[in-house]
Amino acid sequence: MSTIDDVAKLAGVSIATVSRVLNGKNGISDKTREAVQKAIEELDYKPSRTARDLANKRSLLNIGVVISERIERILNTKDLFGIREFYTTVLTGIESYIKENKYTLDLRMFSNCDDDFIKSIDGLLIIGGDQLPECIKNAEIPKVLVDNYIPSLKVDSVISNGFDGAYYVIKKMIERNYKRVVHIHGPLDFYSFRNRYEGYTAAMSEKGLLPQTFECDETRNGICYALNLALSKNPEVIFASNDVIALIILDELKKMKINVPDDIQLIGFDDIISSSISEPKLSTLEVFKYEMGNIAVSRLIDLINGKNPHPAVISLFTTFVERESTLKK
Amino acid sequence: MSTIDDVAKLAGVSIATVSRVLNGKNGISDKTREAVQKAIEELDYKPSRTARDLANKRSLLNIGVVISERIERILNTKDLFGIREFYTTVLTGIESYIKENKYTLDLRMFSNCDDDFIKSIDGLLIIGGDQLPECIKNAEIPKVLVDNYIPSLKVDSVISNGFDGAYYVIKKMIERNYKRVVHIHGPLDFYSFRNRYEGYTAAMSEKGLLPQTFECDETRNGICYALNLALSKNPEVIFASNDVIALIILDELKKMKINVPDDIQLIGFDDIISSSISEPKLSTLEVFKYEMGNIAVSRLIDLINGKNPHPAVISLFTTFVERESTLKK
């Protein structure tokens, strides 16, 4: 196998020049370019991907990370520590990957994304399920949605596999002979809620059971309201969109002297820390938040490097973590 | 990612020593070895295969590619050129990536996958939607399913986004005011068929229409049978699981003197070459087969290198290619 050195020698130029020709840089005289190309042809030279990858690692990229005002609020709120932890962990995954590769990070809120910002970054990570402002939607740089997916947009996304997680756990409960399994969920315009909702629905339908779903916003009031509706169905199992909602439900059930898991069993989604210290401990589907951040950056880097540019959705498997809230004695 | 340098520093030795420990050379004091191993553990250090290959000036990655007997038959059959082309293109994508990286490839049928084979490869690409034999399922090496997905298995997969493709195109037809849209599909135990089926169903249901689906095997007889059932519903649009089925349907409709698109409109899936030369030309959803092969290898390499090891499903967006078969005058 010939190397860049052989080509350079044959063409009578330096390896830097050969490299430039290879990478289509400009600022090369036609004569030189032709000479190099002829040499490449003659030697049937093929650049080594291994070496190329290795050399490419060094490039300093500036990664933009944007969050909605909603998430910004969450990150700054004390009592919703549950959700806060979710995004914090995702961000940690992002940051650690960026740091390891010696890239730089620029974190902004949606409202601060002007043209100058877009121009200053090499790629964009967009966190959370909120509506995207136009300036972000239109930004013509590599983009990756994190914990969000917009089917109509064909933008790369990294999400958790909410469908299969929900589907699996609901089927499991049905196989344990519970039939009255209800779902209390957040607004379905958030993809992650919708995805889990669909998994729940699919499992119920497949088992010939009627899905019973109750929507709520993410406030305690909203959750209480949905919970009361749900309780009127005399459920054996309540499956909530996420752990934050599940934990509030747990709290409310306690107030009503309804015992979990003996009277009603409860399942969340996300596996935030509070779920493992609640009383009883909450059974839930673990979402790999840190890994989600990690892989999102990794995918973005690929896009920036023009590697596997065809847009794709990357969906991370979840794992059922069974704790006390589904272990009825 | 930490490097050999980090480990050396933490262990208080030189990188040469670390390298020795890594490669199990002898002539190292137990004390040093332990220190190095502890550092490796602590940093969760994984050697870079890229750098290792470069230094070794060899690419010892041997990628196993396995296909079912069914696919092997398809690849060797002349008249099923449609499906044949599909898998051929996927394989081309795989091969080109492997060649570029100067890796080696070992292609086998399911029945030839013994332990020796598994031992001889660094990672496994499994093509197509067929049932996996135990020896492959149990192989404890990095694996990626290509054009297949098994929810219960948590194995990495690369697939096309059949749901959204079907959903999008069906909604589009409904918005053009067609209400009698039927779906003729292959066996639903193949994930790709099931996925498209669900996209169709979701779009119909969402628009308040009753999904009308007809299963067939992939033989002409089977397709005819399903087609006749479907025709009894007096459809305005027929959506087929893939182009091969659609093209056979087209042929049968011609025999019946039913005009496409004026009497019935027809939509396929995959975008194989024959679809662009049929009469009329077939509207279809393009599946990026070559890219699918490419990204599958790329993902496998990552897994082999321990990069982003959390299992994930990568789903490639499809594109609607509108040709004559849906352009009713």
Next chain:
DNA sequence: TTGTATGCGTTATCAA
């Protein structure tokens, strides 16, 4: 427009 020199993460050689 072109060349020089450096670094990417690892292995291997040669000294110490």
Next chain:
DNA sequence: TTGATAACGCATACAA
């Protein structure tokens, strides 16, 4: 038993 250091093939900042 260990450490410095030269490759491996390429990209690129900086000089010329």
